Amino acid sequence: MVQHTQELRKLIAQALPELDVVLAWTSGSNQLASAPLFITAEDDLDKLDFGPMHVQNLAAYLPSLKGRKVGIVTRGCDSRTIIELLQEKLINRDEITIFGIPCTGAVNIRKVREAADGQRLRSVEAGKDIVSVTTDEGVRTIPMQDVLMEKCYNCPSQTPLIHDHMVTERNGCHMTGEAPESTLDKLDAMEPDARFAFWEESMDRCIRCYACRNACPLCVCKDSCVAQSRDPHWVDLSDNPREKLMFQAIHALHTAGRCTECGECERACPMGIPILAMKQALNRRIKHLFDYEAGMDMENTPPLFMFRQQEEHIKERDAR
Amino acid sequence: MPVLEGKELRIVGFLCNWCSYGGADTAGVGRFAQPTDLRIIKLPCTGRVNPLFVVRAFLNGADGVLVSGCHPGDCHYTAGNFYARRRLEVLRELLDVMGIQPERFHYTWVSASEGQKWKQVVSDFTARIHELGPAASFSNCPAVTVETGMKAAI
Numbered sequence: 001m002v003q004h005t006q007e008l009r010k011l012i013a014q015a016l017p018e019l020d021v022v023l024a025w026t027s028g029s030n031q032l033a034s035a036p037l038f039i040t041a042e043d044d045l046d047k048l049d050f051g052p053m054h055v056q057n058l059a060a061y062l063p064s065l066k067g068r069k070v071g072i073v074t075r076g077c078d079s080r081t082i083i084e085l086l087q088e089k090l091i092n093r094d095e096i097t098i099f100g101i102p103c104t105g106a107v108n109i110r111k112v113r114e115a116a117d118g119q120r121l122r123s124v125e126a127g128k129d130i131v132s133v134t135t136d137e138g139v140r141t142i143p144m145q146d147v148l149m150e151k152c153y154n155c156p157s158q159t160p161l162i163h164d165h166m167v168t169e170r171n172g173c174h175m176t177g178e179a180p181e182s183t184l185d186k187l188d189a190m191e192p193d194a195r196f197a198f199w200e201e202s203m204d205r206c207i208r209c210y211a212c213r214n215a216c217p218l219c220v221c222k223d224s225c226v227a228q229s230r231d232p233h234w235v236d237l238s239d240n241p242r243e244k245l246m247f248q249a250i251h252a253l254h255t256a257g258r259c260t261e262c263g264e265c266e267r268a269c270p271m272g273i274p275i276l277a278m279k280q281a282l283n284r285r286i287k288h289l290f291d292y293e294a295g296m297d298m299e300n301t302p303p304l305f306m307f308r309q310q311e312e313h314i315k316e317r318d319a320r
Numbered sequence: 321m322p323v324l325e326g327k328e329l330r331i332v333g334f335l336c337n338w339c340s341y342g343g344a345d346t347a348g349v350g351r352f353a354q355p356t357d358l359r360i361i362k363l364p365c366t367g368r369v370n371p372l373f374v375v376r377a378f379l380n381g382a383d384g385v386l387v388s389g390c391h392p393g394d395c396h397y398t399a400g401n402f403y404a405r406r407r408l409e410v411l412r413e414l415l416d417v418m419g420i421q422p423e424r425f426h427y428t429w430v431s432a433s434e435g436q437k438w439k440q441v442v443s444d445f446t447a448r449i450h451e452l453g454p455a456a457s458f459s460n461c462p463a464v465t466v467e468t469g470m471k472a473a474i
Contacts, residue, residue: 187417196419196456234372240461242379249375249414256410278417285413290406304410307402309392314409 002051003169004101008073009045011099011165015071016042019097022071023061025054032109032124036061039071052126055106055149057081057262060217063090070096075103077151079160080260080295081217087298088258090220100163103155104173107131110272111147116140145177150276151263153179161296183274184281203241203248205271212248212275215268218255226250252278257286257304260295289313329383329449331357333442334373336366336401339390342432344442352439355446358386365389366427367400371411378420380464381457384449387427388441394431401429423448424455 012022016039026037026047034054037047050073058072059081074082082098085091112124112131119135130141158173159166187195210227213219226234227247234250235243251265259279266276286292290303290313335341341362347354363369366389374385387408395401404427412422426445430438457463 184417190419192416192419192421193456194419195417199418200458234376238462240458242458242461245418246376246379249379249418250372252414253371253375253411256414278414281413281417282410285410289409304403304406307399307406309402311405314405 004167005048005050007167007169008050008099008101009048011167012039012048012071012073013042013045015097015099015165018069019071020068021065022073022097022099023058024048024073024099025050025056025058027053032112032121050101052105052107052131052144053109053124055109055267057217057264059085059262060215060264062096062217063220066091066095068095071099072096073099073101074160074163075101075106076155076157076160077103077260077262079157079162081262082295083161083298084218084258084260084295084302087295087300087302097165098160098163100160100166102167103158105144105152105155106149107144107147108149108267110267112142115142115147146180149263149267150179150182151261156296162298182280183277184284187277187281199245200241202273202275203244206241206244206273207271208239208244208247209270210247211268211270212265213251215264216251216255217262217264218258218260219251248275248278251275252282255279256282257290257292257302258294259283327450328357329446329454330381331359331384331386331446331449332377332382333358333360333386333388334363334366334369335360335387336389336396337362337364338396339394339432340388340430340438343388343430343434343438346432346435347438347442348435350435352435354439354442357384357446357449358442365395365397365400366404367395367397369404369408371407371414374408374411374425375414375418378415378424378455381455383452383455384424384426384445386425386441386445388430388438389427391429391431420455421452424452 016022022039024037024039026035027049028035036056036058039045057078059078062070062085086093107126112133116133116135119137122134125132129144131144131147132139132141227250235246261280261283263276266274269275286303292303335344344360366387369387377385389401389404392401408427412425415425416422428441430441
């Protein structure tokens with residue numbers, strides 16, 4: 001058993017009597033089958049596991065558990081989501097107990113599958129700096145650096161920004177070297193028409209399952225989502241790229257200035273559509289305009305919830 | 321009188337009831353000649369402009385979208401245009417990343433007395449859209465009409 005997992009178990013066991021549930025991760029038959037674990041009794045702690053393959057942002061469950069005493073195991077990036085939820089008063093600080101764990105990087109499972117060239121995966125093992133994939137043809141090792149999630153390359157902090165308890169036995173990120181070209185980089189290099197065609201092609205694949213929305217920790221409208229509203233009728237049900245792109249625009253604008261780029265939308269997408277790029281673009285613009293990054297400071301107000309009479313970076317646009 | 325007879329493009333204008341709609345009215349009363357590509361939608365305030373109005377307009381086939389309201393500080397509801405200003409600036413980036421040239425979208429402030437300025441805004445914006453030509457649209461995607469919109473709503 002890895003030391004940090006043991007320490008984590010000890011911390012949770014101590015706090016568990018005070019809590020209704022603790023959110024953590026567990027592994028299934030192989031590590032690709034990583035899943036959330038809801039700990040309510042000490043027996044559940046045996047199933048707890050954490051490593052680079054446990055990628056889900058557990059903070060997405062918090063708003064629906066508001067009003068209960070919840071513990072949550074949190075990496076650096078997920079703590080930004082928690083801060084953002086606290087800022088918007090979607091959760092209460094005194095109801096949650098945060099078990100911080102330093103992150104060594106999270107694996108993009110889609111990249112692992114791609115590396116296996118479509119072969120059926122027998123098992124996957126994440127080592128210190130490599131991921132070994134066992135297929136019918138044998139074992140293949142991939143450098144961790146090549147299969148990390150995009151967000152890990154620009155990680156602002158591997159330790160959580162807020163925490164109540166902290167696992168100390170873990171250090172050293174897998175991240176070394178340059179980030180690979182992101183979808184946003186590719187889009188930036190395109191002409192507008194090519195970008196439009198890119199989205200047409202991408203949205204053509206969308207099956208409108210709304211997994212992106214359901215996985216998003218900041219999508220909290222639940223049954224009032226405009227995608228399903230008949231009055232006003234924002235998106236119709238036809239199966240064409242226009243309506244699907246409209247939905248993505250809705251999602252991007254509703255999370256503008258709030259999105260912490262956890263990447264759950266893109267990770268949850270069964271069709272592998274790179275929808276995070278839209279949110280990254282908006283965040284980049286917001287950083288430039290308002291010098292603001294979501295989920296960094298609990299006392300801040302998201303920029304689109306407020307205004308200044310004199311905006312420093314918005315130059316008044318004249319008629320011409 | 322259409323400036324470009326028979327070559328109109330679809331431009332949607334979201335105008336604040338208190339200033340720019342009045343400004344457009346002033347321009348009309350003053351009989352200032354303007355291009356006729358613009359279809360005006362009157363709103364109580366630019367603060368009412370959901371950036372998604374603009375996205376929806378483009379996806380439904382608009383070639384340009386203009387938002388116009390009261391000058392900052394002159395809002396009938398005190399702060400509507402301040403909020404609008406932030407949202408619309410952010411929207412510009414979304415249009416860009418979606419592949420809709422941000423030049424097709426413009427927001428400006430015109431007061432009820434500025435008929436002359438309104439004429440200038442409309443003429444310049446229309447000229448700009450004509451320079452850009454019709455906006456890109458999805459192939460294999462039936463256009464949104466009143467009928468299809470109604471059917472979808474049922």
